[in-house]
Amino acid sequence: DAGVIQSPRHEVTEMGQEVTLRCKPISGHNSLFWYRQTMMRGLELLIYFNNNVPIDDSGMPEDRFSAKMPNASFSTLKIQPSEPRDSAVYFCASSSRLDTGELFFGEGSRLTVL
């Protein structure tokens, strides 16, 4: 099993640019989560999907952030326009159970906004 696959692993961009982060969950998992990790705020849940449907996006910081899951094997997190305070490591995780079963994390996408 390939695990959760995220791309890109590293992204450096300039303020104002659009950033798209991608995630392929583990096949057969029907729940997908996007987290953001920073030194100051730790791990924050941004949004999660169940069966491709967004369930809770209350953690999305601003309208600049959007997430989609067009099918069971792909999700994107988009930031437009990006700002320096968006610099963080963004993790995607998937689970076979929505009722807080074990999460399987990707290796993360480290975003730096200059």
Next chain:
Amino acid sequence: SQQGEEDPQALSIQEGENATMNCSYKTSINNLQWYRQNSGRGLVHLILIRSNEREKHSGRLRVTLDTSKKSSSLLITASRAADTASYFCATDEYGNKLVFGAGTILRVKS
């Protein structure tokens, strides 16, 4: 903040010693999980303990849960240099959202 509290924030021990990390949370839970994160990597699930369980073992890991005190502890016995990592507890105290604590940084010196 929704996050639980973990202590200590950092722990440095010698190889072979035991390491104990604690986690507290705010409301009722169905289960509590522990994860490990090596530097620059994603989180890896270690163990899950349900609210009706008091203790659980997995290899060199021992987890306890005290729902009356809203706290849990993770014990790593006979630590190894490879155990050096950050350790996080996570709870479902806010429904289906798994909320992580701030983590404990463990350094095992060889």
